[in-house]
Amino acid sequence: MNNLKVFVSSAIFSFRAQFDWLNPAMWITMKFVLSLSQMAFFAFVGVFAGASVPFIAIGNALQSLSWNTVFSVINITGHDKWDGTLPLVLATPAHRMPLFIGRAMIHVVDGLISVAISFAFAAFIFGVNFGQADVLALTLTVFLTAFTMAGFGLFIGGLSFFFRNPMVFANIFTFVLLIFCGVNFPVQSLPTVIQPVSYLFPLTYGITAARSAISGGNLIQIAPTLALQLIVGFAAMVVGFLFFRSFENSARKTGKMEAI
Amino acid sequence: MPETMRVIYSAFRMAMLHWMADPQWVIPNIIAPFVFTTVALTLFKDSTGPFGLYAVLGGGMMGMWGNTIYSSGYAIEFEKWQGTLEEVIAAPSNLMHVITGRAISNALFGLTNMLAVLLIAGLIFRVPLGIADPLLFAVGLILTLLSVSALGLIFASAFVLSRSAQALTNGLETPLYIISGSMFPIALLPFWIHPAAYVLGPTWGIDAVRLATSADYASQSFWAGMNPSFAIFLDLMIMMLITLAYVFAATALFKIVEKRARTTGTMVEA
Numbered sequence: 079m080n081n082l083k084v085f086v087s088s089a090i091f092s093f094r095a096q097f098d099w100l101n102p103a104m105w106i107t108m109k110f111v112l113s114l115s116q117m118a119f120f121a122f123v124g125v126f127a128g129a130s131v132p133f134i135a136i137g138n139a140l141q142s143l144s145w146n147t148v149f150s151v152i153n154i155t156g157h158d159k160w161d162g163t164l165p166l167v168l169a170t171p172a173h174r175m176p177l178f179i180g181r182a183m184i185h186v187v188d189g190l191i192s193v194a195i196s197f198a199f200a201a202f203i204f205g206v207n208f209g210q211a212d213v214l215a216l217t218l219t220v221f222l223t224a225f226t227m228a229g230f231g232l233f234i235g236g237l238s239f240f241f242r243n244p245m246v247f248a249n250i251f252t253f254v255l256l257i258f259c260g261v262n263f264p265v266q267s268l269p270t271v272i273q274p275v276s277y278l279f280p281l282t283y284g285i286t287a288a289r290s291a292i293s294g295g296n297l298i299q300i301a302p303t304l305a306l307q308l309i310v311g312f313a314a315m316v317v318g319f320l321f322f323r324s325f326e327n328s329a330r331k332t333g334k335m336e337a338i
Numbered sequence: 339m340p341e342t343m344r345v346i347y348s349a350f351r352m353a354m355l356h357w358m359a360d361p362q363w364v365i366p367n368i369i370a371p372f373v374f375t376t377v378a379l380t381l382f383k384d385s386t387g388p389f390g391l392y393a394v395l396g397g398g399m400m401g402m403w404g405n406t407i408y409s410s411g412y413a414i415e416f417e418k419w420q421g422t423l424e425e426v427i428a429a430p431s432n433l434m435h436v437i438t439g440r441a442i443s444n445a446l447f448g449l450t451n452m453l454a455v456l457l458i459a460g461l462i463f464r465v466p467l468g469i470a471d472p473l474l475f476a477v478g479l480i481l482t483l484l485s486v487s488a489l490g491l492i493f494a495s496a497f498v499l500s501r502s503a504q505a506l507t508n509g510l511e512t513p514l515y516i517i518s519g520s521m522f523p524i525a526l527l528p529f530w531i532h533p534a535a536y537v538l539g540p541t542w543g544i545d546a547v548r549l550a551t552s553a554d555y556a557s558q559s560f561w562a563g564m565n566p567s568f569a570i571f572l573d574l575m576i577m578m579l580i581t582l583a584y585v586f587a588a589t590a591l592f593k594i595v596e597k598r599a600r601t602t603g604t605m606v607e608a
Contacts, residue, residue, distance in 0.1 A: 108509045115512035119521075120377065126522040127381040127389065160419065243360070253373040262377050 084172040088180030093188070113142045113196040114203075120262050121204055129263070135204035136292060137261035139196035140285045143189030143224050149252040151182045151231030156244035168326055178236075178322050179315065182228040189224040208292060215291035215300055222304055223284030226311020230280055233314035236321030260285050280314070283307035345431040349439025357447065368451045370511065371400035375455055378521050379463050388554045390466070394459040395551060396521035399544050401451030402483060403520070406490035407510055409444035423498075427599055434592040437494045445487040452479070474550040474570050481574055482543030485581040489539065491588035498595045520544060523558055539580040546573035 117138040124134045158164040167177070200206040234251050238244035256262065258272075259281040265273055276282045284307055287300040328334075375397025382389035417423035426436060459465040469475045497506065515521070517534050518541045524532060535541045548555045549570050556562065561569035 104506075111509045111513065115509075115516060119374070119512050119516050122516065122522050122526050123378050123381055125526055126392070127378075127385055129381050249369050253369045256373050257376050257380075263380050267380055267383075 081173050081176045085176035085180035085183070088177050089183040093184035109192055109195055112145060113139075113192055114199050116142065117196060117199055117204065124262065131204050132200070132206045133289070134262050135200035135206050136289055137259075137285050139193055139200045139206075140220070140223060140288050141255055141259065141261045141281065142192040142196040143220075144227060144252050144255050144281065146185045146189035146192055147182070147224055147227040148231040148234065148255070149248045150185050150188070151228055152235045152238055152244050152248035152251065154181050155235045155238050156248065159242075159244070168329060174323060174326070175319065178232065178319050182232050182235075185231070186221075186224045186228045189227070190220060193220050193224070206292065210294040211292045212294060212296045215295060215297045216288060218297065219284060219287040219291055219300065219304065222307055222311075223281060223288070226280035226284070226307050226314075229311040229313075229315030229318070233318035233321070236318030236325070239322060239325035255279060255281050258282065277306075278310065280307045280311040283310070342432070342435055345435040346439040346442070349436045350443045351439075353440045353443035357443070368401055368404070368454055371397050371404050371451065371455055372458060374400060374515070374521070375459060376463075379459065379465065388548075388552055388558070390459075390463075391548060391552050391555060392521050394456060394465050394467070395544065395548055396515075397459065398452035398455040399482070399518075399520050399540060399547070400515050401455050402445075402448035402486050403514055403518070403540065404511055405448035405451050406441075406444055406486045407493060407514070409440070409447070409490065427596065432592075433498075433596050434491070434589055437491055437592070441487040441490050441494070444490060445483045448486065449479075449483060469551050470553055471550045471567075471570075474567070475547060478543060478546040478550050478570065478574060481577060481581075482540055482547065485539030485543055485577050485584070488581045488584035488588065492584055492591060495588055495591035495595050498599065514538070517541075518544065537580065539577045539584065542573045542577040542580070546570045546577070549573070 117135055120134050120138055121131050123129075124131050158167060170177070197206075197208070201208055230251075234247050235244065238247040241247070258265075258268070258276045259279050260276065261281075265276045265282060268276065283303050287295075287303045287307070290300050290303070375393055378393035378397065379390065382393055417426055427433060429436075456467060460467045493506075493510070516527070517531060518524075518538050519527070519535060520540075524535045524541065527535065542560075545560050546569075549559050549566050553566065556566050556569075559566075559569055561572060564572075
C-alpha cells in the first residue's frame, strides 16, 4: 500500500512540477502546435520528395508521444538538479522502484493525449484513412508504445543523472527517433550497418504495429511486434533503474549530486 | 568607446563567456536542424533535381533560425533562473542594447550551426557543396543572419514578460521552418500562409542564398526568368527593408516591456 502511495504521488508531483515553468493554457496550446507543426513539416518535405504523406503522418503521430515520454521524463532528472530537490528525493525512505517508475507514468497518459490529437490531424488534414483500422489493436499499440517509450525515457533519464545537463540528452534522444524509428521513411532506407540500432528503440516496433493496425491488421498479427516492443521497453526501464541506484550510491559516497 | 557600444560589447562578451563555460548547450541548438536535414536527405535520395540544395541549405538556415529562437528564449529564462534579471532590468543601460549584444553572439553561433550542417552534409552524405557565386553567397548569408537576429530581438522582448519562454521556444521553431519554406518551395504551402512567409526576412534570404549557390535553382526562385544577380539584389533589398522593420518594432516593444516590468514588478514571476 505504501509503495502504491509512493508510485501515485511520484506520478502526480512529476507532472505538476512542469507547471512551475509552464501554464496550463500554454501546455494545451503546445500539444496542438507541436503535433501539427512537426507532422506538417515532414508532410511538406514528403510531398516535395514524392513520398507517401499518410505514411509520414502516422509515423509522426506516434512519435509525438516522445515529447512526453522521452523529453519530459528525461527532464525530470534535469529539474531535480536545477530546483535543488534531488537531495530531498534521495533522502526519502520511500522504496526506489515505485518512486523511479512512478515519475514517468502520468507522462504516459499525457503521451496518449498527444497521439489522439495527432491522429485527428492525420485523419482530417493529412488524409490518413482509419476506415480499415482494427481499433483494439491500434489502441493497445498506442498504449504499449507510450509505456515502453516511458521506459526508454527512464533509461536515458537514469543515465543522465551522471551528467550536469540532462536537457542535452532530452534533445538528442527525442530528435534521433526521427531518423532511426521509421517515422518518415522505412527503417530499410537507412544504411544497412545502422539498421540494427533502430530496433533498440521501442518506438520502431510501435510505428510498425500502428501502420499495420491502421491498414486492418489484427491483434494476433501484430502480437509478435508488440512482444518485442515490451521486452525492449522493459529492459530499458530496468537498466535505467540500475543507473539511478548506482548514481544514488555514488552520490552518497562522494556528496556530488547536481554538479557532477 | 561610446556607451552604447560598450554595453553591446559587454553583453556580447558575457554571452560568449557563458557559452564557453558550458559549450554543451550547442547540442540542443543544432540537433533539430541536423536531424531534419538527415531525414530530408534520406527522403530525397532517389529524387533528381536541386533537392540536395534544398535539404542542405534549408538545414543550415534552420540551424541559424533554431539558434536564434532558442537563444532568445533561454537568455531571459537563464536570467530568471540565476536571479539576475532584476539587475539587468534595473541597470541604467538600455535593455535593447544588452539584448543586441547577446543577439550578435547568438548570430555568430548560428553561423557555426550552419557551417556544421554543411560539413556534415558534405562529409557524411557526400552532397556536392559547390557554390556558383561565393561572394553573393557570403553577402546573402550575413544579411540573412542579421535578419534572423533582428527577429530574435522581437522574440526576446516578448519572452521577458512570459513565464513560458521555454515552451514558446519549442513551439515556434518548427512553424517558422515551415512558413519560411526552408526545405521546400513555399508554393507547396496553402495560399493563405503565403503572406506570413513574405513578411519573414529569411524567406527572401534563403531564396538569395539558393540563387547564389546553384544556377539550377533559378527556375524555382521567386524571380524566375530574371537575371540571377538582379534577383539576388531584389531578394536582399526586400529582406533588408523587413529587417529594418523588425529593428523598429523590437525597439518599440522593448520600451513597452521595460516600462511594464518596472511598473508591475512581476517580471520574474511572469
